[in-house]
Amino acid sequence: MTTEAASSILTIDLDAVADNWRRLRDAAAPAVCAAVVKADAYGLGIDKVAPALADVGCALFFVATLDEGLRLRALLPQVDVAVLGGLLPGTAPIFLRDRLIPVLNDLGQVERWRGECAKTGQAGAAILHIDTGMNRLGLDPREAERLALDATLLDGLDIRYVMTHMACADTPSDPLNEIQLARFKxxxxxxxxxxxxxxxxxxxxxxxxxxxxxxxxxxxxxGINPTPGKPNPMRQTVRLEGRVLQVRYVDSGEAVGYGASRRFDRPGKIATIATGYADGYLRSLSNGSLAHLAGHRVPMMGRVSMDLLTFDVTDLPEGLVIPGGLVELLGEQYTPDDAARDAGTIGYEILTSLGQRYARRYIGAGA
Amino acid sequence: MTTEAASSILTIDLDAVADNWRRLRDAAAPAVCAAVVKADAYGLGIDKVAPALADVGCALFFVATLDEGLRLRALLPQVDVAVLGGLLPGTAPIFLRDRLIPVLNDLGQVERWRGECAKTGQAGAAILHIDTGMNRLGLDPREAERLALDATLLDGLDIRYVMTHMACADTPSDPLNEIQLARFKxxxxxxxxxxxxxxxxxxxxxxxxxxxxxxxxxxxxxGINPTPGKPNPMRQTVRLEGRVLQVRYVDSGEAVGYGASRRFDRPGKIATIATGYADGYLRSLSNGSLAHLAGHRVPMMGRVSMDLLTFDVTDLPEGLVIPGGLVELLGEQYTPDDAARDAGTIGYEILTSLGQRYARRYIGAGA
Structure with missing residues (x-):
C-alpha cells in the first residue's frame, strides 16, 4: 500500500531522534550516553531508530527482553546490547552466544551468569542492578549487603556498570529522589x-x-518532555496523520458515535477519520482530544471507535476538509504529551501504542 | 524465540473462535452470518482466524481498510471481502482487481463505483451503508432520500446488502435502538x-x-460478552501468560513502582512480570487488575510499567511463584471483559491492544 492510499500515515523523523540523543549526550557529558530502545524503540521502530543512533555515536543500547536483544544484535553486530529483564533460567547460553549483556537483577542471576561464563572461560560482561526504592527489579537491600560483604561473588564477571532506576525522577520535588540517590551512593x-x-x-x-x-x-x-511543567528541551519525532473517509452534515439534536455520548445543539459537520483505538489511539481520548488541519484546531466529538474517529469540523472554512484528505492527529501542534494529558496517561504510552496498521514513513538520515 | 523462553505467551484458541461463529450463525439463522475480522481479527491474528472461520463455513468477511482487504484476499482467494471504510478516491481500480466489495458510505462513492465498474462492464458488487443515528459513516438522511426517489442511481451495481450500524446495541433499553430500527426499516x-x-x-x-x-x-x-450484565454466551478465546522475572521481599513502608503510588503496610512480597503497557496491557489497569496462579488471585500493586507488572504475592503459598514461571494475566479467570471493567474501557480495546511482543501460540483446528 502506498502512503497515498493508506488510512493513516505515521512519519518518524530520525534526524530529530539523533538530534535528541546528541542533546542528551551533551547534557550528561562526561558521562557516557546510552540509548533505551526497548518496546520497538518506544513504538517508533527499532530497525530504523537503532542504526540511526549508532550512526551518531551511540555504542550501548538497552532493551527489555531477550527477543529484543536478539533482534538488535542482528541489526547491529558491533554495539553493546544490555537486556533489562535479566537472566531468566535457561537463557545464559543465548546471551553468551550473541554477546548480549544481561542486567543482573538478583544474586541468583549473578551466580547463574558466573557459572555459564566459567564454563567457557570468558569474563562475562554484565550490568548489576541494585534496587533503591522502585521495588520492581534489582538486588534488594539484603542482597546488596551480602554483595558488599563478599565481593568475590562477582569474581569472573566484567561488571560494566552498577545501575539503579528512579521512581519519581519526573517530579524533582519528590523526597524519594534524594532517598534513592543516597541509597545508590x-x-x-x-x-x-x-x-x-x-x-x-x-x-x-x-x-x-x-x-x-x-x-x-x-x-x-x-520527544517526550523529560521536564514536565517546564518547556520541552527535546524535538518532536512523530507525526500521525489520519485519512478523512467522510464529511457529513448532522442535524441539531443528533448524537455522534457509540453510546450517543455527545449531541449537537446546532446543525453541525463531522469528519470521520480512518484511525481508531485498534491503531493505538487510546479510547480514553473519547470526546477529549484535538486534531489539526491547516492550522485550525478541531475537537474530537464522540467516542473513539476501533477504526474510526469523529471530529467536529463545523467551524472550519468550507472546502478545507475533504474525503481522502488528511488531518494531523499527533505532531508539533498536538504532541504525544498533549494526548497523554487528555487521555490521563503518560506520553510513553501514547508512543508505545502507535499501531501496526499505519503506513510508516521515515525521514532524515538513515531513512 | 521458543515459547519456553518468551517473556509473555498469548494463546489463541481457534476452536473457540470457530465455535463462537457457529453459535452466532445458529442464533441468527436463517439470516446469513458473516465475520468481522478487522483490526487483525481484533488483535487475535487475521492470518489464522480468517482461515479457521472459512473452514467452518463463513463466506463473507468484513475488514476496515483496503490494506486489510488486500491481506485477506491473499489469504483466502475465494471468500467475499467487504471493506467498511469505503471507497476512497483513487482506490476503485484496486477494489475491482482484487474483487473486494466496497461498503459505499455516500452517494459520491456510489457514483465513483458505478463509473469504475461501467468502464469494465462488470456489475460491481457493493454494500450500501445507510446511517440511522451513528453519524459516523454511511448515507445521511438527505442522501438516503435522494436514493429512494431515484433508484437509477444504483444502476449497474450489484448491491448485496443495505447495512446500518447501531450505536447502543449493548444497552437494550436505550431508546436509540428503536429509533435506529425504525429508520432502517x-x-x-x-x-x-x-x-x-x-x-x-x-x-x-x-x-x-x-x-x-x-x-x-x-x-x-x-469471546467478548455481547449481552453485558447477563451471562456470557460466548467462549473465551485468549489466554495471556506473563513470565515471572523476579520475586522480591519488600519491607513495610516501602513503595512499589513509578510514582510510589502504593505502599506496603506490612512486610510483603512482589512478583515482577515481563509484560507492560508496551504489550497493550493498558496503563489504566495500574493498581487495579488481577493475575491468577494455580487458582489463586493476586492483585496488581503499583503502576503498569512499559515492560513490567508488579503483583502482590505476599499471601501465596511459599514456592508457588518462582522466577521463570508464568502467571495468567488474561483468560477464563480474568477475562478481557474483566480487564476492561478495571481499566474503564471495553473488552474490544483489551483485545485490539494485544501486543506484538508476545510469543503467539495457536491451538485448535487450523493452528
Whole structure:
C-alpha cells in the first residue's frame, strides 16, 4: 500500500531522534550516553531508530527482553546490547552466544551468569542492578549487603556498570529522589572500583549529581518532555496523520458515535477519520482530544471507535476538509504529551501504542 | 524465540473462535452470518482466524481498510471481502482487481463505483451503508432520500446488502435502538428488493427483528460478552501468560513502582512480570487488575510499567511463584471483559491492544 492510499500515515523523523540523543549526550557529558530502545524503540521502530543512533555515536543500547536483544544484535553486530529483564533460567547460553549483556537483577542471576561464563572461560560482561526504592527489579537491600560483604561473588564477571532506576525522577520535588540517590551512593561506595548509572531521561535534568558514569535516556530521545511543567528541551519525532473517509452534515439534536455520548445543539459537520483505538489511539481520548488541519484546531466529538474517529469540523472554512484528505492527529501542534494529558496517561504510552496498521514513513538520515 | 523462553505467551484458541461463529450463525439463522475480522481479527491474528472461520463455513468477511482487504484476499482467494471504510478516491481500480466489495458510505462513492465498474462492464458488487443515528459513516438522511426517489442511481451495481450500524446495541433499553430500527426499516422499504443487515454482535441478541438478512458479529466471535450484565454466551478465546522475572521481599513502608503510588503496610512480597503497557496491557489497569496462579488471585500493586507488572504475592503459598514461571494475566479467570471493567474501557480495546511482543501460540483446528 502506498502512503497515498493508506488510512493513516505515521512519519518518524530520525534526524530529530539523533538530534535528541546528541542533546542528551551533551547534557550528561562526561558521562557516557546510552540509548533505551526497548518496546520497538518506544513504538517508533527499532530497525530504523537503532542504526540511526549508532550512526551518531551511540555504542550501548538497552532493551527489555531477550527477543529484543536478539533482534538488535542482528541489526547491529558491533554495539553493546544490555537486556533489562535479566537472566531468566535457561537463557545464559543465548546471551553468551550473541554477546548480549544481561542486567543482573538478583544474586541468583549473578551466580547463574558466573557459572555459564566459567564454563567457557570468558569474563562475562554484565550490568548489576541494585534496587533503591522502585521495588520492581534489582538486588534488594539484603542482597546488596551480602554483595558488599563478599565481593568475590562477582569474581569472573566484567561488571560494566552498577545501575539503579528512579521512581519519581519526573517530579524533582519528590523526597524519594534524594532517598534513592543516597541509597545508590552508599551501594556504589560498598562496591569500590565499579562505575555507576542512575539517570534515565528525567534524572539527566535533575543535575550532575545524578549523572554518574552512564545515562540511559529513552522517552526523551523520542520527544517526550523529560521536564514536565517546564518547556520541552527535546524535538518532536512523530507525526500521525489520519485519512478523512467522510464529511457529513448532522442535524441539531443528533448524537455522534457509540453510546450517543455527545449531541449537537446546532446543525453541525463531522469528519470521520480512518484511525481508531485498534491503531493505538487510546479510547480514553473519547470526546477529549484535538486534531489539526491547516492550522485550525478541531475537537474530537464522540467516542473513539476501533477504526474510526469523529471530529467536529463545523467551524472550519468550507472546502478545507475533504474525503481522502488528511488531518494531523499527533505532531508539533498536538504532541504525544498533549494526548497523554487528555487521555490521563503518560506520553510513553501514547508512543508505545502507535499501531501496526499505519503506513510508516521515515525521514532524515538513515531513512 | 521458543515459547519456553518468551517473556509473555498469548494463546489463541481457534476452536473457540470457530465455535463462537457457529453459535452466532445458529442464533441468527436463517439470516446469513458473516465475520468481522478487522483490526487483525481484533488483535487475535487475521492470518489464522480468517482461515479457521472459512473452514467452518463463513463466506463473507468484513475488514476496515483496503490494506486489510488486500491481506485477506491473499489469504483466502475465494471468500467475499467487504471493506467498511469505503471507497476512497483513487482506490476503485484496486477494489475491482482484487474483487473486494466496497461498503459505499455516500452517494459520491456510489457514483465513483458505478463509473469504475461501467468502464469494465462488470456489475460491481457493493454494500450500501445507510446511517440511522451513528453519524459516523454511511448515507445521511438527505442522501438516503435522494436514493429512494431515484433508484437509477444504483444502476449497474450489484448491491448485496443495505447495512446500518447501531450505536447502543449493548444497552437494550436505550431508546436509540428503536429509533435506529425504525429508520432502517423505512430506508429498506424505500429500496424494494434489497436485502438488509443491521446486527453486529450485540444486536444479534436483541431479537429476530434485528437479524434481517445478514448479521455481522465481531467482538462476540472473540469471546467478548455481547449481552453485558447477563451471562456470557460466548467462549473465551485468549489466554495471556506473563513470565515471572523476579520475586522480591519488600519491607513495610516501602513503595512499589513509578510514582510510589502504593505502599506496603506490612512486610510483603512482589512478583515482577515481563509484560507492560508496551504489550497493550493498558496503563489504566495500574493498581487495579488481577493475575491468577494455580487458582489463586493476586492483585496488581503499583503502576503498569512499559515492560513490567508488579503483583502482590505476599499471601501465596511459599514456592508457588518462582522466577521463570508464568502467571495468567488474561483468560477464563480474568477475562478481557474483566480487564476492561478495571481499566474503564471495553473488552474490544483489551483485545485490539494485544501486543506484538508476545510469543503467539495457536491451538485448535487450523493452528
Amino acid at each position: 552508599a551501594a556504589l561506595a560498598a562496591l569500590p572500583g565499579l562505575k555507576g548509572s542512575l539517570a534515565a531521561s528525567s534524572a539527566i535534568f535533575l543535575g550532575r549529581d545524578c549523572h554518574f558514569d552512564l545515562v540511559r535516556p529513552g522517552a526523551a530521545l523520542y | 423505512a430506508a429498506l422499504a424505500a429500496l424494494p428488493g434489497l436485502k438488509g443487515s443491521l446486527a453486529a454482535s450485540s444486536a444479534i441478541f436483541l431479537g429476530r427483528d434485528c437479524h434481517f438478512d445478514l448479521v455481522r458479529p465481531g467482538a462476540a466471535l472473540y
